[in-house]
Amino acid sequence: MDPIDELAAELRQSIGRVVRAARREADALPATHTTTLGFLHREGPMTIAELARRRGVKHQGQSRTVGELAELGYVDRTASDTDRRASVIRITDAGRAALQRDMDARTDWLADAIREETDAEERALLRRLPELFERVARRAD
Helix, strand or coil, rough: CCHHHHHHHHHHHHHHHHHHHHHHHHCCHHHHHHHHHHHHHHHHHHHHHHHHHHCCCCHHHHHHHHHHHHHCEEEEECCCCCCCEEEEECCHHHHHHHHHHHHHHHHHHHHHHHHHHCCCCHHHHHHHHHHHHHHHHHHHH
């Protein structure tokens, strides 16, 4: 395997472990709720069908998630302007606050892990990573 391919595989695995650990240790919301709220927060209102397509899940499962979020007051539904049979789902202020609490908790967990597990030299290296990852991620845009 090419050294760059090996590096890519190692990065993918380690980044995934960090993300999963942060979510496991810090998230109060189930992953289905966080993902749905995240799409609505970043991309704006959309139908259940659009949410299901974005998440790669079945309409029925997404409908159940939206129902749970609506019961919590994290989303609301309004009739679509273009198709009265469809509902448009919007994140509420309470949903934004719940999503922000989870994001803040993940940040706090990661900051604590960095403080406890790294020295000054390693932190200097970590400071370069966000910009590098942004450059790599722009290839998808």
